[in-house]
Amino acid sequence: MNHVLILSGAGLSAESGIRTFRNSNGLWNEFNIMEVCSAEGFRKDREKVLDFYDMRRSDIKDKVPNAAHFMIAELKKSFPEEIHVLTQNVDDLLEKAGCPDVVHLHGTLCDLRCENCFNIWNIKYESIKGKKCPECKSSNIRHNVVMFHEPAPAYQTLYKTIEKTSSGLFVAIGTSGYVIDAGGIASCFNFSILNNRDPEPSMDNMFLKVFHEKATSAAPKIKEIVVKFINSGVF
Numbered sequence: 001m002n003h004v005l006i007l008s009g010a011g012l013s014a015e016s017g018i019r020t021f022r023n024s025n026g027l028w029n030e031f032n033i034m035e036v037c038s039a040e041g042f043r044k045d046r047e048k049v050l051d052f053y054d055m056r057r058s059d060i061k062d063k064v065p066n067a068a069h070f071m072i073a074e075l076k077k078s079f080p081e082e083i084h085v086l087t088q089n090v091d092d093l094l095e096k097a098g099c100p101d102v103v104h105l106h107g108t109l110c111d112l113r114c115e116n117c118f119n120i121w122n123i124k125y126e127s128i129k130g131k132k133c134p135e136c137k138s139s140n141i142r143h144n145v146v147m148f149h150e151p152a153p154a155y156q157t158l159y160k161t162i163e164k165t166s167s168g169l170f171v172a173i174g175t176s177g178y179v180i181d182a183g184g185i186a187s188c189f190n191f192s193i194l195n196n197r198d199p200e201p202s203m204d205n206m207f208l209k210v211f212h213e214k215a216t217s218a219a220p221k222i223k224e225i226v227v228k229f230i231n232s233g234v235f
């Protein structure tokens, strides 16, 4: 079987208006990232961090998936065994596009997590305020997004998927390579494609094919290469 691992990052959702920390109108300007997105910040001011994630959750309610999300969803539906969809994004745009079995490496905004029994449940775009764990009724609940200096359990899935698929094709879309070393992953694979809007030579060099353009404009080209690769093994 010709496996394809698709790893996406903030660049995939940028065109849908999802704000990130690193882009130009990014959240950097309004928030101190270590206060709202780190384990230390959470210990220091729990309320502030929960409010921050409440805002981000309600922020994605009206956002809609773009052509690149739909491209990934269609590939996954057409080739459920061959395609492996992993994302660094915590939004739900791949799900909104109809993509099944998305692995969220950094968690999910629409879920909450119980710190008492570790239950995870979906609250869509609601506030955490006044909520209790539906399983154990504990109020000791939090956002289900991985913060800085916290373990990211889903990375085990990433490593296992790389091991299983590295004789195939790796596709990285809209990821800077700062948090997850996409260039390093590419070097494990026989074939690789990178799509980022801006050049980043140290990372670009690790990939066989590079598209410097928006995710929506690269999407049809990526789809064509992936379908051909799955059907014939030719890159």
Ligand SMILES: [Zn+2]
Binding pocket: 114, 115, 116, 117, 118, 119, 133, 134, 135, 136, 137, 138
């Ligand atoms: Zn619980």
